[in-house]
Amino acid sequence: MAIQRLGIIMHGVTGRMGMNQHLIRSIVAIRNQGGVALSNGDKVMPDPILIGRNAEKIEALAKAHRIERWGTDLDAALADKNDTVFFDAGTTQMRPTLLARALRAGKHVYCEKPIATTLGEAVEIAKAAQASGLKHGAVQDKLFLPGLRKLDMLRRAGFFGRMLSLRLEFGYWVFEGDLQPIQRPSWNYRAQDGGGIILDMMCHWRYVLDNLFGEVKSISCLGAQHIPQRWDENGKPYAATADDAAYAMAQLVGHNGEPVVAQMNMSWTTRVRRDDLVTFHVDGTHGSAVAGLSDCRIQSRVATPRPVWNPDVKQPMDFFDQWQLVPDAEVYDNGFKVQWEHFIRHVVEDAPYKWTLPEGAKGVQLVEAALQSWKERRWVDVQPLAM
Numbered sequence: 001m002a003i004q005r006l007g008i009i010m011h012g013v014t015g016r017m018g019m020n021q022h023l024i025r026s027i028v029a030i031r032n033q034g035g036v037a038l039s040n041g042d043k044v045m046p047d048p049i050l051i052g053r054n055a056e057k058i059e060a061l062a063k064a065h066r067i068e069r070w071g072t073d074l075d076a077a078l079a080d081k082n083d084t085v086f087f088d089a090g091t092t093q094m095r096p097t098l099l100a101r102a103l104r105a106g107k108h109v110y111c112e113k114p115i116a117t118t119l120g121e122a123v124e125i126a127k128a129a130q131a132s133g134l135k136h137g138a139v140q141d142k143l144f145l146p147g148l149r150k151l152d153m154l155r156r157a158g159f160f161g162r163m164l165s166l167r168l169e170f171g172y173w174v175f176e177g178d179l180q181p182i183q184r185p186s187w188n189y190r191a192q193d194g195g196g197i198i199l200d201m202m203c204h205w206r207y208v209l210d211n212l213f214g215e216v217k218s219i220s221c222l223g224a225q226h227i228p229q230r231w232d233e234n235g236k237p238y239a240a241t242a243d244d245a246a247y248a249m250a251q252l253v254g255h256n257g258e259p260v261v262a263q264m265n266m267s268w269t270t271r272v273r274r275d276d277l278v279t280f281h282v283d284g285t286h287g288s289a290v291a292g293l294s295d296c297r298i299q300s301r302v303a304t305p306r307p308v309w310n311p312d313v314k315q316p317m318d319f320f321d322q323w324q325l326v327p328d329a330e331v332y333d334n335g336f337k338v339q340w341e342h343f344i345r346h347v348v349e350d351a352p353y354k355w356t357l358p359e360g361a362k363g364v365q366l367v368e369a370a371l372q373s374w375k376e377r378r379w380v381d382v383q384p385l386a387m
Helices: 016-032 055-064 074-079 092-104 119-132 146-156 197-213 335-349 357-376
Strands: 003-011 043-051 069-071 083-088 108-111 136-138 163-171 215-224 229-231 237-239 245-253 259-267 278-284 287-291 296-300
Touching: 003 016, 003 074, 003 335, 016 043, 016 335, 043 055, 043 074, 043 335, 055 069, 074 092, 083 092, 092 108, 092 119, 108 335, 108 357, 119 136, 119 357, 136 335, 136 357, 146 197, 146 278, 146 287, 146 296, 163 197, 197 215, 197 245, 197 259, 197 357, 215 357, 245 357
Parallel strands: 003 043, 003 083, 043 069, 083 108, 108 136, 163 259
Antiparallel strands: 163 278, 215 245, 229 237, 245 259, 278 287, 287 296
């Protein structure tokens, strides 16, 4: 068994997502397990170099995780031909420019979502990646969540019969910052800095809908700015200019060609009373399922209870207790790590890989369609993207 080195330039990993999910729980975890196994029995060992603007911060992060290489000079990192992959988890506004620089330097590129703040930029960088002949990918981590993998297994097994509808509930209360410390970065709530829940979450919902439930054909969306003022990391008040909630419906064409209706509520201004911070409730003619991040519960056609509507009597049924838990039939690894392993195999041995930058552009397309729907107060069709 041979071990191959893969040099990876990691940019923007001092932020929450880049550090926790991509560096610590993905690349560091892969290194600790001895690398990524290839089909021929060899292994690939990632050798990252961390690049950031704050030298002190990036050095401390590297040393904390026994990473030998770090720096602040992105141009020098891109010029090093021993590092063949560029990863970006920095700001969305900078991402298309950074990806284009990496492609011109001959690097394979992998990045967080959204891949751009506008559809025009997203399509442009996706086309550039395709024309380069290099490997490229965008994060689509929700597809690798245990709960959604169980939902997909149910769909492939025909459990739902004809799928009818999906109700997606996402969110929790993000503290304003005056009484309790904030738990999300303040830029998330400033439109001028690339914030907004529609831009952040619609990219996720596009690939989840397309892959698990049906191709998105149209959307109706109402955004909201519920909290007009928040406090930043330093306790300073600022105007919250970005949408912090959105309420949407989408029309899908299911995998069997039948129509599917999707309802999507997403909010950073809601208090949770459901199974998880995100739940997917799927109804079909033969059965229903409710999945969260990890668990999935089902109720089949023959096990559906018969509730009786009687507003004069306290409800005797415990509806939460009427669902069967889908067992963990396998060990589910971190979703970000799983997709990193797929991408590394794609780079090294050309393994199949479908979560590309054009797929990332589709997410930005749904963002723009949702924003247009909100602005014009109407349904907006989602056309096939010309790539």
